[in-house]
Amino acid sequence: MLDLGMKKIPVLLLLLFPLFLKAQQSSxxxxxxxxxxxxxEVLSIRENWLFSTGDNALWATKEFDDTKWMKGFNSLKIAPKDTSLKTVFNGIGWFRFHFHTDSTLTKMPLALTISHPGAxxxxxxxxxxKQYGTFSNKGRHEYIDPxxxxxxxxxxxxxxHVLAVRYENYDILTSREKYENEYGGFKMNIAKADVAIDAYRSRVLSNTAILLTSGFIxxxxxxxxxxLFLFYRSDKSNLYFSLFNFGIALSIIMRYLIIIAQGVKFANFIGNLTYISTSVACAAISMLVNYLFGGNKIRPKIILxxxxxxMVSPYINYVYADYYYVGLVVICALEAAVLLSxxxxxxxxxxxxxxxxxxxxVLFFGIVMSLAAINNGLTTDNPYLGGLLIGxxxxxxxxxxxxMSSYLAWSFATVNKVLGEKLVQVEQLSKEAMEHQQEKQHLLESRKGELEKEVALRTTEVIYQKEQIExxxxxxxxxxxxSDELLLNILPxxxxxxxxxxxxxxxxLFDDVSVLFTDFVxxxxxxxxLGAExxxxxxxxxxxxFDNIMEHNGLEKIKTIGDAYLAVSGIPVYNDRHAYNAIKAALEIITFMKERSRHTNTFEIRIGIHSGPLVAGIVGVxxxxxxxxxxxxNTASRMESTSEAGKINISEATYKLAINDFIFTYRGKIDAKHKGEIDMYFVDNIINK
Incomplete structure (x- = not known):
């Protein structure tokens, strides 16, 4: 079953009260x-609505006499076997709500919020x-959820004052199984304008941040x-795992589309696709675990x-589709848990x-679903506990x-290790085969006359073996x-x-290199x-x-730290022109940033360079x-932090190494954090030779 209620809460929590309408006796x-x-903060307007089926423009006026109207709830909830709905609601009707305000509410900005699956x-x-959607009397109707x-x-x-709502939803009559135990009418609240706007904005931003980020991951x-599977197709674990991620990604992204969609038909269509993507994820995780650890060939076919x-359950029966979907997820999770155990x-x-x-x-969501089933939902007013549950x-x-990624990485490393051992064995076999070949050649020379036919046969066999080994x-x-190409993309x-x-x-240990630091001011x-993206x-x-500039000038990029960029000239192979290369790269960075700032609103940068000894390598396993x-x-970092926007600040050590190649401006002795006073220079330009 799919409707707009699924945009907020799970199916297990959709335990709603039946429709209640009765003749008005008192208002x-x-x-x-x-x-x-x-x-x-938020007042829910649920009771004391006056209702009449039909349609009349006069019912919107404040002066209209509605004393003979029926009193009831505006949610239009349907009990599973209720047959009385058509007697009170024929697809279109009016709801009127009377309320009284005093002078404290005058001129106070307020906001109405409404949610419904109709117009x-x-x-x-x-x-x-405000009007939401299109009514049938204007042609083809369009139902949306605000x-x-x-x-x-x-x-x-x-x-x-009187709030009047003209409401239409013919689907509640033609597709009653979609609305069993659900609301077919509307829900309305009133709140301060800033409270309502902040709540709506927070909900949209949090849904966007969490769901889209997770989906794209x-x-x-x-x-x-x-x-990885396309490069190495004999191992199907990468294929099954990629399909699992594909199913989860589509489920999350489509859940986000359901939340932001206002069109009811579009939301229902996307919701049905969610069943397909979730089924793909369940099938993929089952195939993966059975491929790695299961020996039974019948069980995976049953899961498929x-x-x-x-996938087709929502098109068969709305009522039981959600229950089947939950059961399918539980079955696949338990299968994976049992096989792994x-x-x-x-x-x-x-x-x-x-x-x-x-x-x-499996353990976490098993506990959560059990608590939700026992307590008829899982809610808390404690923000810390709620945050902990979300985390x-x-x-x-x-x-x-x-x-899964950790396992596949471990498997890749294991295969690479085995391949290395096999390579050694093949080389040894090749050596032994060559020695065997020489021995046979010696025997052939001594017994050429008698064993000519046998030697020809044996030679053919050896050549075949050699070809197979090669x-x-x-x-x-x-x-x-x-493997080597992958390693070279990570290390020098x-x-x-x-x-x-x-x-x-x-x-x-490198006795003399130049370290370059950049930072955006x-x-x-x-x-x-700017936005995050x-x-x-x-x-x-x-x-x-910057990466292209480093490669062009022979510098080794080390890493980026936030908005800082670290590179070294003179490692891992020593270069006596390391100071020149580092300063030249810095000038190119300054030129690039200035040129970019002419066309777009970008950062300002400052650069620091220091030359001296350091230790470079890798640690850990x-x-x-x-x-x-x-x-x-550390000193190079101090050069950067004491530099200025658009400037290259270097130490005296770097200055002495490049004194004949560039034009400098002496800054004097400047205090550097934890270093005392240091002679510093600004690089003005390169000397054209």
Whole structure:
């Protein structure tokens, strides 16, 4: 079952009361004051509505006599076997709400919020203040859900007021199974304008930040592992894992589209697609776990059949589709948990890596769903507990792809190690085959006459064996080449070569190199002006240009730290022109930033350079990263921090190495943090020779 209620709460929490309409006997007037607004922040207008089926423009006026109208709820909820709805609501009708205000509410900005799966027109004292959707009398109707977007109102006088709502929803009559135990009418609240606007904005921003970020993370994992499968198709684990990420990514992104969609038909269409994407994810996780640790060939086929039924379930029955969907997720999660538990008990390689993530996911959501079922929902007024639950939920969701990625990385490393051992064995076999060939040749020479036929036969066999070995050797070399290319993208060529030959790389002392630091001066101000995506895009464009400048001038990029950029000239291969190359690269960066600032609003940059000794290399055994250490690095950082926007600040050590190549301005002795006073120079320009 899919409707707009799924945009806010799970199916297990949709336990609603049945429709209640009765003849009006007495009318209770709601008193709305400034104190009641401030005390409750949001007032729900649910009761004391007067209702009449039909359509008449006069029913919007304040003076209309509605004393004979029926009194009831505006939600139009349907009990599963209720057959009386058509007697009170034939698809279109009017709701009127009387309320009284005092002088404290006069001129106070207020906001009405409404949510419904139909079309509505809202009147205050006879004046139309907002219409949502299109009514059937205007041609083809269009039903939308405003999702409590605020409508600003201002009450100019005290006394009695009337809210009139013209409401249409013919779907409640033609598709009653969609609205069983759900509301087919509308929900309305009134609040201070700023409170309603802030609440709506916060909900939209939080949904966008959490859902889109999570969705694109899973989408990225899908692309990465699909590419890995295309390069190495004999291992299907990457294919199944990429499909799992694809299903989760689409489910999250489509959930976001449902939240922001106002059109009811579009939201229902996207909601049905969510069943398909979730079924794909369930099928993929089942196939992956069975491929890695399961030996049963029948069970995966049964799961695939159940997932196919899950894809078409919303088109068969709205009422039971959600329950089937929850059951399918539980079955797949339990299957994965059982298979992984057995694999961990039998100590199968890699089972613990995957098991930690999936078992945490199953345990956490099993507890949450059990508590929700026992307590008829899972709600809390404690913001800290709510934040903790959200954090644990995000951690549980990402624990599955994190554990899977860790396992696949471990598997890749294991295969690479085995390939290396096989390569050694092949080389040994090749050597032995050659020795055997020579021995046979010697025997042939001594017994050429008698064994001529036998030698020819044996020679043919040996040549065939040699060809097979060479084919295997070339295949292993091809795989080794792929591994080498991946390693060279992470580490400098010299360090990568040492790591391959020795299995480790020792940190190396360099007596004289130049360290370059850059930092954006106005980063904080720019971050306040730009959105998060624009800020990251601008950083990417700048750092991409810096990377090209470093490569062009022979500098080794070390890393970026926030908006700072660190590079070294003279490592891993020593270069006596390291100071010249570093300053030249800095000048090119200054030129690039000035040119960019002419066309776009970008950052201002300051640069610091210092020359001296340092230690460079990699430490640890996992997630290698080439890094540098030493006082030279700290001093270069002080050069940058004491520089100025658009300037290159260098130390006296660098100045002495490049005195004949550039034009400098002596700044004098300037105090540097924890370094005392240091002679510093600004680089003005290069000397043309």
């Amino acid at each position: 209770e007037i709601m008193q709305i004051t400034k104190d009641s607004i401030l005390q409750n 509505s027109a809202i009147y205050l004292d006879g004046l139309l203040i 999702d409590h977007s605020p409508v600003l109102i201002l009450i100019s006088d005290t006394g009695m 899973f989408l990225t994992l899908f692309v990465v592992h699909l590419v 059949l159940l997932c196919f039924v899950g 057995v694999a961990m008990y039998k100590k199968k390689p890699g089972s613990r890596i995957i098991g930690v993530g999936i078992l945490f996911f 644990l939920s995000i951690l549980a969701i990402f624990s599955v792809p994190l554990s 084919v295997q050797h070339e295949a292993l070399k091809s795989e080794k080449k792929k 060529a010299e360090v990568a070569e040492e790591l391959k030959e020795k299995g480790q790389s020792k940190a190396q 106005n980063f904080t101000q720019m971050s306040e002006q 624009e800020l990251v895009a601008e950083l990417h464009e700048c750092f991409k240009a 996992k997630k290698f990263a080439y890094d540098i250490w030493g006082d030279t690095v």
